[in-house]
Amino acid sequence: MKRRKLNAINHLILLLICCLGFGSAANSQKVIDKIVAQIGDEIILLSDIQAQRLNLIQNGEEGDQQTDCGILEDFLFEKLLVNQAKIDSVDVPDEMVNQEMERRIQHIASQIGSIEQLEEFYGKPVAKIKAEFFEMIKKRMLAEKMQDVITENVNITPKEVEKFYNALPADSIPDINAKLKLAQIVFYPKLSDADKEASQSKLADIREEIVNNEISFSSAASIYSDDPGSRGDGGNLGWQTRGNMVPEFEAALFNLKEPNQISEVFETQYGFHIVQLIERKGDNYKSRHILITPKISRSAMTKASNAIDSLYRQIRLGNITFTEAARRFSDDENSKYNGGQIVNPYSGDYYWDINNINEIDPQMSQIAQTMQVGDISSPGLYINYMEQNKQGIRIVKLLSRTEPHVANLNTDRQLIEMAAMAKKKQRVIDKWIAQKINANFILIDQEYQDLCSFKYNWLKK
Structure with a gap:
């Protein structure tokens, strides 16, 4: 396997919390799993620790007994938070979990190459990967939300x-590494009515073939669907809960009364769909779908390119400022109202660390390397990995660059x-942990009690 792919998979292990690559390792190493620790109803398995240790080793870190102790204590803290969240009725909606899952999957797919390459490596369609990691992601988000609740009143002067x-x-x-402040103007090609009608008509023909028993729904999905996450599994989306999918999808799904019934063609922000109900239990349902995404025509892409090229010339001539052009004409809703300034989603400000911008926007990293402050890049192809690999044309302005310094x-x-x-919040967290240890049922395997010197006295009575 190429090094780039291995690094991407390791990164995915981190982002998906646990052991995306551990399954393959476990096949070659027979492990007898057991419960290592328990807090309330939340358990920590030996395989959880081994998976995390494997992840650390694959990222070049040492993996020894003390590493296992540190991993176990991290899990103990997370489980304490999750258990308390249940007690305090703190919750994270499934819709938010699915959004976070989708964001992480799309980001890693852009790193490794594509959704198809990710599925090939893992040996499963993305829909199944998401299903396997849903609860893990939800509990991690629940722990983070509980931690926010604990520290919500902490302020600093x-x-x-x-x-x-x-x-x-x-x-x-x-x-401090050099940091960049950047702005962009994005033009997305506009779908014509003809583009949309062609996709809708194609899907209507596919539906007719399925209804007439000329082809099965799953076969049609495997051949024709534009959804890489479910196509490999015959369009199967697995079990979902009402609220997980976009409203148009669920409206069509809940109009179906019988198993195997197929909806009419309907439209969402992703394109045109048909959905087949497999099974429903209250608000929980299992379904499969076929998605046909309208294809941007070459003429639409050329039109967008010509439009942004004209705007680029007007900016260079001084007839309009970059800021005003972004506000008036950019199709990027996340930056246009800031005059095109791009917010770093990790820091929440406008500065991007020059050493890690590639992880978020590889194209931007390449553009910025050759620019001086005040430069505006010529129009170029833009792939928005955070929005289903949406394609457009953009220009970029380097607003400022800081020098490395202490x-x-x-x-x-x-x-x-x-x-x-963070230090002040940690003191609050430390006090909270000490209080909750005494108020919760906690069990730790004797082997780890003898082996580990924990930061917190987890077995204090």
């Missing part, structure tokens, strides 16, 4: 930030404030 910074040893003040209060106050806040 400017004086506390300065005190925190001044108390840092000189050799522990971090070095963190200081003048230029990096937000970063330092975040660190100071």
Whole structure:
């Protein structure tokens, strides 16, 4: 396997929380699984620890007994949060879990190459991967939400930030990489009525063949569907709960009364669908679907390219500013109202670390490497990996670039404030853990009691 693919799979293991690649390893190493620890109804298995250790080893870290102890304590904290969330009725809607799952899958698919390559490596369609990891993702999000609830009233003053910074040893003040502030204008080609009618007509013909028993629904999905996540499994979407899918999909699905009944053609933001009901139990349902996505015609792409090229020339001539052009003409709803400035989803600000921008937007990384502050790139193809690999044309402006430096209060106050806040929140978390340990049923395997020196006294009575 190529190194790039291996790194992408390792990254997927991290993003999907546990052992995407562990299944293949487990086939060659017979492991007798057992419960290592339990908090309330939440259990931690030996395989959970082994999977996480394998992930660390694949990423170049050491894997020894103390590594296992650290992994176990991380799991204990997560399970304590999840168990308390159940007690306090803290919840994360399934729709949010599915959105997060989709975001992570799309991001990793862009890293490894495509959805098809991801499915090939894992040996399962994306729909099944999502089903397997749904509960794990949900519990991780539930733990994060519970942690937010615990620390929601924690605030920090400017004086506390300065005190925190001044108390840092000189050799522990971090070095800050160069950072970029960028803006973009995006034009997405517009689908014509003819483009949409062609897709709708194609799907209507497919539906007729299925209804006339000329082809099975699953075979038609495997041959014709544009949904890479379910196509390999005959369009099967597995079990879902009402609220997981877009409203148009569920409206069509819940209009079906009998198993194997097939909907009429309907439209969502992703294209045209037909759906077949397999089984329904209350608000839970199992279905398969076929998606036909309208194809952008070459003429539509050329039209978008010509339009942004004209706007690019007007900006270069000084007839309109980049900021005003973004606000008036850009199709990117996430940046146009900021004058095209792109928010870093991880930091929440407008600055992008030059060393990790490639993980979020590989094309942007390549563009920015050759630009000076104030430069505007010529129009180029843009693939929006966060929106179903949506294709468009964009221009990019480099607004500013910081130099590498040691963190200081003048230029990096937000970063330092975040660190100071994190330390203050950790003190609140430490106090909360100590209180909840006494209030919860906790069991840890004797082997790990003897082996590990934990930060928290998990078995305190």
